[in-house]
Amino acid sequence: MKNKFLAVLFASVLAVTTLAGCGSSSAPASGTSDSKSSETKTETTTETTTDSASASTGKQTDGKNLPTLTTEPLEILLWDxxxxxxxxxxxEAAVQRFMADYPNIKVTQVHQQNDNYKQQLVVAMSSGQCPDMYMHWGGGPMAEYYKSGHAIDITDMYAKYDHPEFIDAAIAQSSYDGKLxxxxxGGLSGCDIYYNKTIFAxxxxxxxxxxxxxxxxxxxLKAAGYIPFSLANASKWTGSMYYMYLVAxxxxxxxxxxxYTQENGGSFNSPAFIYAAEKIQxxxxxxxxxxxxNSLTADDNQDRALMYDGSAAMMLHGSWQSSGMKNDNEEWYTENIGVFRFPEDTEAKAAGVPQNVEIGTAIGNGFSFNCFKEDGSIDQEKLDACYVLATQYYNDDTYNQMQVAVGAIPSIKGYGADTVDDPNDKIVANVFFSASNVQLWYDQYLPASVTEVHKNCMTELFGLEKTPEEIGAEEDAAMQKAIAEQ
Known part of the structure; x- marks a missing residue:
């Protein structure tokens, strides 16, 4: 069974790699959004250790109901x-705090390039090089990682040991088939339209x-010489944001x-998908x-650059853009940038269609664990260490305060719009929490093989290469194939 699912995963990767070798161009914003395909891989590796003499006299995990970690040397490979x-x-600070408390444990933290992360991860799984602890975005790919034997069911650990009180939606997006x-x-990530207040005024x-x-x-805006929307769609998932919202x-x-189920007449050629594709074209x-x-890359912030130089007036993007723009130039950001939710479809609203479905994620990112011994059994010592690192250091007060300081909202009960100071982040949070439903990004929700087809369809859509009907048929065929393979 494990080999079957690996074969399915690897087949989609080979297709993507073949396209890249033929000269495809892509890359997105490195934040909390989805993976994309790219010709080159850029990574930074942080290997930091702390001597026993410098370890604190007490651990921040002292007094908590957690597994007792080994005192023998242990190494963990982590990808983000x-x-x-x-x-x-x-x-990196979360890892440093963990290693200060557990100096016998060395964490090698590899920062993978966002753009081709999913493909690199599947290649690693297929070649027996999967990291012990790796981030992802939940949804269909997470389920496939589990089916292929590379994501351990931690339901019992979560019930037994201490952990943050995550919001229900975050646990739901971190689960599959009743298993955590x-x-x-990573916190909550909404999707809204950033706009230049100065240009609008x-x-x-x-x-x-x-x-x-x-x-x-x-x-x-066009008549005045401005580009209405800044979009770098070489990354493909960026264009998908428009498609998702128009469908919603x-x-x-x-x-x-x-x-998604392809049942009861369900199709990517149904009226909403045709409407969205026709509107975009x-x-x-x-x-x-x-x-x-389709040649502009979000990983190089070429979409953001068009906002900075005043060429473009709006940008539909994930809420991580607030901290990104503020980090680049806080004064300019504060003076010029506002945000609003994606507008409503008047006719659909009149027909009773809810208009408060929002696009985004309740987890931002999640860590899954691939802690196995050579004989295939679970390496419990390593799994215990990964669990403590993920629950107690990536989600401790220090981590959460650092998140809030840059406008991110942890997916933990007690946090909300009142925890952030940035007025744009408050709007994003209020929109998110008042939503009737939060639709996870398609390229995270769909099975991995369908995700690649969907993203390629976004290139064809914005490039006017195929009709809405042809694009819908491509997505239907990919979904039907994925369902049959399951």
């Missing part, structure tokens, strides 16, 4: 995508509340849920996106 600050410093497979640590544009008003704003506004969750033809949108 924290290539940039503030995430890089925050996550990951420990959340200059042009007399009010924040749009409907899609019709959004299109009117785009026309006015036109049908709530109903049509995506049906397409209409916007492309009208010039609402940058020229060469």
């Amino acid at each position: 995508i924290a290539t940039d600050d503030p995430g890089k410093s925050t996550q 497979l990951a420990i959340p640590f 200059e042009q007399g544009i009010e924040v749009p509340e409907t899609i019709d008003e959004l299109e009117a704003a785009c026309e006015k 506004r036109h049908s709530g969750n109903a049509e995506f849920d049906a397409a 209409d916007w492309v033809r009208k010039g609402y996106f940058p020229d060469g949108v």
Whole structure:
């Protein structure tokens, strides 16, 4: 069974690698969003140890109901995508605090490039080089990691030992088939439209509340010489944000849920998907996106750069952009950037379709554990150490305070909009917590093989290479194949 699922996973990776070798171009923002495909791999490895003499006299885990960790030398290989600050410093600090308390345990922390992370992870699994502890985004890929034997069921550990009081949605997104497979640590991530308040004021544009008003704003911005939306779609998942929201506004969750199961007429060619694809291609033809949108990379922040130089007025993106822009230039960010939720579909609303489905994640990221001995049995000593690191150091007060300081909201009960100072982050949080449902990013929710097809479809969609119907048929075929292989 394990070999079967590895074969399915590896087949999708080979397809992606073949495309990359033929000259595909891509790369996204390194934050908490999804993986993308890229020709090159960039990583930074942090191998830090702490001498026993420098260890604190008491551990921050003292007095807690946790597994007793080994005092023998132990090594843990950890993969994440924290290539940039503030995430890089925050996550490295968590590892440092753990090793200060447990100086016999060496954690090798590898910061993988976000863009091709999923592919690198599956290659590592297929070649027997899977890290002991690795981050992911939950959803369909997490379920496949479990089926392939590379994510340990930690349901019993979680019930037995101390852990943060995560919100229910975070535990749900970290679970599959009633089994807890990951420990959340990245916090909540919403998706909204960042806009240049100065440009809007200059042009007399009010924040749009409907899609019709959004299109009117785009026309006015175009006439004034601005690019309405900054988008770097070489990363593919960035364009998917528009697709997801237009589907959600036109049908709530109903049509995506049906397409996912392919039951009762469910299809990626249902009315909401056709509406979304037609709308996007209409916007492309009208010039609402940058020229060469499919060649711009989010990993190099080329979308953000168009906001910085005043070329573009809006950017639909994940809430991690708040801290990214603030980190680049806080004064400019504070003076110029506002945020609003994706506008409503007036006709769908009149027909009773809920308009408060939001796109994002309740966990941001999660850690799963691949702690096995050579004979295939669970390495309990290593698993215990990984559990303590993930629950007690990536989720301790210090980590959470560092998260809040940069506008992130931990997916732990007690945190919310009142814990952040940034006015944009407050809006994002309020939108998130008032949502009727939070739809996890498609490229994290869908099975890995379907994810790659979906992302390639976003290239075809924004490149006007295929019709909405052809794109829907591609996604249907991939979903049907994945269901059959399960």
